[in-house]
Amino acid sequence: MSDSCLFCKISRDEVPSNKVYSDADTFAFRDINPQSPVHIIIIPKKHINALKLDDICQQDAALLGKIQIVAAKIASSFSEMKNGFRLVNNCGPDSGQTVYHIHYHLLGGRIFGWPPG
Numbered sequence: 001m002s003d004s005c006l007f008c009k010i011s012r013d014e015v016p017s018n019k020v021y022s023d024a025d026t027f028a029f030r031d032i033n034p035q036s037p038v039h040i041i042i043i044p045k046k047h048i049n050a051l052k053l054d055d056i057c058q059q060d061a062a063l064l065g066k067i068q069i070v071a072a073k074i075a076s077s078f079s080e081m082k083n084g085f086r087l088v089n090n091c092g093p094d095s096g097q098t099v100y101h102i103h104y105h106l107l108g109g110r111i112f113g114w115p116p117g
């Protein structure tokens with residue numbers, strides 16, 4: 001937990017969000033600036049800044065793996081994602097990351113190009 005972190009505050013309901021899913025250790029909410037018809041941010045409630053390998057612990061493996069399952073669970077509840085979705089993690093300045101609490105973008109409702117921009 002970090003007192004200054006926006007996503008920690010969102011996961012504690014201290015900053016309002018359009019919540020989609022929550023359980024004991026993960027939280028999901030609508031992105032404020034959606035890049036597709038459905039754009040959801042999925043985070044661990046634990047504050048993890050994964051820019052460097054040193055910042056991410058072996059003990060986080062199950063938690064971060066669970067996010068893939070949470071993503072599939074959320075996607076299955078949206079008709080817009082019945083034909084698929086994209087799950088994206090931006091890491092570091094070159095990726096365009098702006099919030100340094102590890103998070104995954106669950107995007108759906110349109111066809112995505114490859115390679116990404």
Ligand code: AMP
Pocket residue numbers: 006017029030031032033034041089090096097098099100
């Ligand atoms: P990234 O660029 O990968 O760090 O993604 C951060 C994402 O958080 C961006 O897509 C922002 O639009 C989104 N975001 C920033 N502030 C909020 C907020 N208060 N509520 C919901 N999404 C937000």
Ligand code: ZN
Pocket residue numbers: 001002005006007008009046047048100101
């Ligand atoms: Zn945080």
